[in-house]
Amino acid sequence: MKLKKYSIFAVLLLLIFSILSACNSESTGKEEEKGEDGEAKTANFNEEGFPIVNDKIKLTFVAPSDAAPDWNDILVYNKYEEMTNMDIEWEMISKDGLKEKTNLMLAGGDYPDAFHSVGLSTQDLITYGGQGVLIPLNDLIDKYAPNLKKILDENPDIKRGITMPDGNIYSFPRIFDPEFSSVMAGWKLWINEDFLKALDMEEPTTLDEFYEYLKAAKNDDPNGNGKADEIGLSASGDSNIINLFKGSFGLGNRGTAHPYVDMDPEKDELRFIPIDDGYKETLQYLNKLYSEGLIIEDLYTVKSEQTNARGTDGLFAATLTTSPESGYGREEYIGAQTLEGPHGDKLYSNYRAPLVHTGAFAITDKNQYPEETVRWLDYFYGDEGSKLYFMGVEGETYVENEDGSVEYSDLINNNPDGLSYVEAISKYMTWRGVTYPGIVKEEYFKGSEGLESSKAAAEKFVNDRPEEIWPPFNYTNEESEIMSSVGTDIEDYVTESQAKFITGKTSFDEWDKYxxxxxxVGLDQYMEIYQNAYDRYLEQAQ
Structure with a gap:
């Protein structure tokens, strides 16, 4: 009798254990088995090749809606779902208010499996990584992201840039191929070659020659229409102008990731650029151009789309843009040479770091498939993934030539539905207008920087780029709070003041007061934090 009772009890225990095991299996969504090393592995997960999983899994990613408003039915990701067996449900959020909505999600606990292209800040990564909301990726990258790992091994500065002060990596970055000089420079200075010929002038090689060219273009009617309608230098805002011209005064020798700080070559210490004498000379030169009407009058109010519209008439003697060919539809512009300054400085300072954005993709602790997600994303750091992301699907959006080069098909270049080039790209791909994770390579990127004219322009200054380019530095939470307050106050004051100096609203007699x-405002504290971040950057190299 007792034996029977024990048998019933044993059966009940076995039944309960089986139910609990089944529930546990459903909650994790994974069927586990033991590998040769004794560690549990997922039977459904393939560590190499495609598909990434044998049986389809579903994940939710948040992404910004911009040029491509809904990623749930777009060619690139439909194709990639077929390849991977991973169904991504895209939760699209308008770029207006994206930052606020993302922070509300993270702080409130109602967040997805991953954030794609939302542009998480370093402070977001440190805060929510430290809280465990965003998972550390160090080991996952080492094991499941061979494409990104190869890039990090070959470019240790990028790895240092995405490693937070606690030693963890919480995100996948957006990277520019360091060998792709045109995209590394971004906005370039272009000269109207037709104007040069009409004026019988050579390409400017110095700041003085550039000034003389602008003056002649403005006053001597090089387009020959009998009207004084030529415009000197065109730009939208002063940030790119200053980033470019300060190199002619020896400033900006560590690239544009640090517009306010570089290395003083004489003292071998960090230098705050906006109070340097060379910066004053930079602003004085720009003030000279502006005061003589050689810089577009509404520099601080004109929008880039307005500049593009004006540029179609070919009235700019010089312009700062990625490409007049793509922006204005004009082919008479040539890339300018690096302009030598009054003290012999010839530095192309408007040069970016390969690490463009740190927080391009992050995985949350709600994600039940972190290994699969890492494999899903790592594909876009390799050649085939870059080709898919930027070119789409062979035979539909692009064709491959005999030499292996690729180009968009008529579906993009001559869309049968009458879509423009930009509209067609946005219908089938998602790279326009977002801070996407992945690597931009010359072979597969057909944006403005990938045009032959842009690549030719970059060749003129490639030897004048900074010898060392810093990636963005990362701050602790405490440092970030100070940089968000004191640092922002300093940078806002600098931005406001430089505009007044350039336009002449503030006299240079006020320089010492500035x-x-x-x-x-707190420059010593600002530079102390910068020094701490720089020291950590150096320590990571050891």
């Missing part, structure tokens, strides 16, 4: 004000 410098003292920068120091009083």
């Amino acid at each position: 410098v003292e004000t920068v120091k009083k």
Whole structure:
């Protein structure tokens, strides 16, 4: 009798254990088995090749809606779902208010499996990584991301840039191939070659020659229409102008990731650029151009789309843009040479770091498939993945030539539905207008920087680029709070003041007062934090 009772009890225990095991299996969504090393592995997961999983799994990613408003039915990701067996449900959020909505998700606990292209800040990564909301990726990258790992091994600065002060990597970055000079430079200075010929002038090689060219173009009617309608230098805002011209005064020797700080070559210490004498000379030169009407008058109010519209008439003597060919539809512009300054400086300072954005993709602790997700994303850091992401599907959106080069098909270049080039790209691909994770390579990127004219322009200054380019530095939470307050106050004051100096609203007689004000706002604290971040950057190299 007792034996029977024990048998019933044993059966009940076995039944309960089986139910619990089944529930546990459903909750994890994975069927596990033991591998040769004794560690549990997922039977459904393939560590190499496609598909990534044998039986389809579903994940939710948040992404910004912009040029391509809905990624749930778009060629690139439909094709990739077929390849991977991973169904991504895209939760699209308008770029207006994206930052606020993302932060509300993270802080409130109602967040997805991953964030794609939302542009998480370093402070977001440190805060939510430290809380365990965003998972550390160090080991996952080492094991399941061979494409990204190869890039990081070959470019240790990029790895240092995405490693937070606690030693963890919480995100996948957006990277520019360091060998792709045109995209590394971004906005370039272009000269109207037709104007040069009409004026019988050579390409400017110095700041003085550039000034003389602009003056002649403005006053001597090089387009020959009998009207004084030529415009000197065109740009939208002063950030790119300053980034470009300060190199002619020896400033910006560590690239544009640090527009306010570089290395003083004489003292071998960090230098705050906006109070340097060379910066004053930079602003004085730009003030000279502006005061003589040689820079577009509404520099600080014109929008880039307005500049593009004006550029179609070919009235700019010079312009700062990615490409006049793609932006204005004009082919008479040539890339300018690096302009030598009054002290012999010839530095192309408007040069970016390969690490463009750190927080392009992050995985949350709600994700039940982190290994699969890492494999899913790593594909876009390799050649085939880059080709898919930027070119789409062979035979539909692009064709491959006999030499292995690729180009868009008529579906993009001459869309049968009358879509423009930009509209057609956005219908089938998602790379336009977002801070996507992946690597931009010359072979597969057909944006403005990938045009032959842009690549030819970059060849003119490639030897004048900074010898060392810093990636963005990362700050601790405490440092980030100070940089968000004191640092923002300093940078806002600098931005406001430089505009007034350039336009002549503030006299250069006020320069010493301006410098003292920068120091009083908290420059010592600002530079101390910068030094701490720089020291950590150096330590990671050891």
